[in-house]
Amino acid sequence: MKIYFLPKTVLGKWSVWLVVAFIILFAVFQLLVLSGQRGGDTFSDNWLLTIPIVLAAICGISSLIVGLIAGVKSKERSILVFVAMLIGLFDLIFVLGEFLSPH
Numbered sequence: 001m002k003i004y005f006l007p008k009t010v011l012g013k014w015s016v017w018l019v020v021a022f023i024i025l026f027a028v029f030q031l032l033v034l035s036g037q038r039g040g041d042t043f044s045d046n047w048l049l050t051i052p053i054v055l056a057a058i059c060g061i062s063s064l065i066v067g068l069i070a071g072v073k074s075k076e077r078s079i080l081v082f083v084a085m086l087i088g089l090f091d092l093i094f095v096l097g098e099f100l101s102p103h
Helices: 011-032 046-074 079-100
Strands: none
Touching: 011 046, 011 079, 046 079
């Protein structure tokens, strides 16, 4: 079994690009917060903050799912896909934690 650094399959490349989109959207969210944007009492009070963080969560979880499919179906064994799946798993755990124990 050979392990590469860059993905060789289309699904592996999708997984990596989805995690790149996750990082960019999360950075946009952080920049908006640093610029003075604040949320309200509910999640959707400020749509300028809601849209990037929801899209980031979708991209992160999708990266995990696509990476798993690439690993199982296409036998993708690249370091970047494993890192993308790990970031997606952390994102999934965070999102589940927010839903299962709201604060």
